[in-house]
Amino acid sequence: MAKLRQNIAVKSKLSSTLKSWLPILQSPINELEEMLGKISEDNPYIEIQSAFSTSLQNKLTPLKSPQRSMHSAKNSIGDKIELLTIYEKGLIETLEEQISSPLFPTQRSQQIAYAIIGNLNSEGFFDCDIQEVIQDLQRDGIECDEAEIERVRKRFCHLEPSGIGAKNLEESLVFQLDISNLEDTDYDIALQIIRNLEQHTKFKKYKNYEKIMKVIRDFRRIPSLDFQEDSCAVIADIIIIQQNNNIELALNDSYYPSMIIEKPKLKNVEEDSYFKTKLKEARDLVDALDMRKATIRKIGLMIIEYQYDFFMGGEIKPMKLKDLADEFGHSPSTISRAIANKFLECNRGIFPIKSFFTTAIDGDTSNASIKEFLSDLVNNEDKCKPLSDIKILELIEKKFDLKMVRRTITKYRKQLGILGSSQRKRMYAMSI
Structure with missing residues (x-):
């Protein structure tokens, strides 16, 4: 019976630690200190010593935003x-999720829509050779002509981001006008302005000119703008050190805050149930931070084992997220969230950890x-x-x-x- 009570106590402790472990594991390393601060702000036992006391300038590794042009041969x-x-979700995925009824009620119209999406340029315009699209559809067993493709493409004016799928800026503005609140004469004037943007001032005499221009100014000039990512800073959780054929793993400990448990200087602290609870929470939080480090280390070791050839200059091999999930006894979705926004640094550059699960x-x-x-x-x-x-x-x-x-x-x-x-x-x- 004593052994049973002991097992229950251990299980209870582990469960409470896990409750803290998952959100701490899922937090990016550069947000870890802030998150721990919020969790422990009302706990008198915990003192967090900042890991950012030294200059961030020397620690941050800049990550260039994806270039919307051709890669040079020198790109790694x-x-x-x-x-x-x-x-995680780009323009193509966002559009494909919208290809359904009632806009695209048949499998044929959906396949044509997918082909159109596949031929949008980086700004979201459809400026390709339409004959290539026809050939592509023929390979999929769909015989169609330019007129049918155009009929399907015109429905893109109802998709988000607005203006997507137009052939040029003018048509993109018309797409956005078609779903705006402008009606009747205001719509007609707006259409004329769009087709004569350089001479829009000649419409100033129209009573609703300012209202119409305000609507037009709010239209997107680049439909895919929201999907053109800004540059950001990346801090690697895992650092791979390579010398000759030896590979060693190190955690980026310099960004982990130190957590110190100190008893409040008050009388009868040990007997107070509130302080007993807070002490337990403090210890669970320290355990959870240690579990984060251990988990990240284990993930790194698994990546080294599965992707050894990559670190030696080869290609990334297929690696299932389920393999990692099974190892930790959690669902793939939980592990997917856990490794999101986490990076690994090695001789070949800095990589999102998710990229190793191809x-x-x-x-x-x-x-x-x-x-x-x-x-x-x-x-x-x-x-x-x-x-x-x-x-x-x-x-x-x-x-x-x-x-x-x-x-x-x-x-x-x-x-x-x-x-x-x-x-x-x-x-x-x-x-x-």
Whole structure:
């Protein structure tokens, strides 16, 4: 019976520690001190000593925002993976979630809509060669013409972000006008202003001119602007130290605050139930911080074990998030949240931890391998005749001996920040 009571006590202690452990684990390292401060602000036993007492200037590692242009041949794989994984939901995913009834009631209209999304440029405009889209759809067994594609594309005026899918700025503004609150004559005047923006002052005599101009000024000029990420600072949780063929793991302890438990200088503290509770909470919080360190270390060791070839200069191999979840006895969604916004630093650069959990496309082929090959193809393409997405698809299918659809290639290309073939051709011409 005594042993049973002891087991129950241990289990109870572990459970209370876990309640603190999960939010602490999920917190980014640069927000950890602030979070611990909020949790412990009413606890008289805890003193938190800041880890930010030294200059942040020497510790922060700048992370450049994804570039919306072609990658040069000098770009590292770190830059590419960073582009793919630092933000969980991008423009393409946001749009694809909206491709459903009633706007796109049939499977045919939905497939055409997906093809349109796959051919948007980095600003959210549809400025590609429409014949390529027709060929892509034919490969998927859909015979259609330009008129049908246009009918589907015009429905994009009802999608968010507003103005997406237009061919140019003027049409994007018209898309946004169509869903605005302007009606009747105000709408007609606004339409004329949009088509003559440089001469909009000639409409000043119209009584609602200021009202209309205020609405137009609020329209997006770049539909995808909200998805063009700002630069930010990244602090790695895990540091991989490599010397020759030896790999060692270190935690970035310099950003962990110190937690000290001190008894309040009051009489009869030990007998007061309030202080007893607070003392227990303080000890649980210290245990939870230690568990965070142990968990991050274990995740790092698993990554080294699974991705050893990558650290030696090879490619990232397929690694399932479920493997990590099973190891810790939590659901994949919990572990996914836990490793979000956490980074690993090694000789090859700084990587989001999530980037090491790539999806296996076929056997030992990961989507990271596909994207790496795609980037190499573009970096070495004929500048006078850039590779179309269809040609890239053919080369990838041949290289990896698998079947894919063109819109997947287009999606990967956009995630890498690589322009379409027609846009690349114009850029190459300008650089000659």
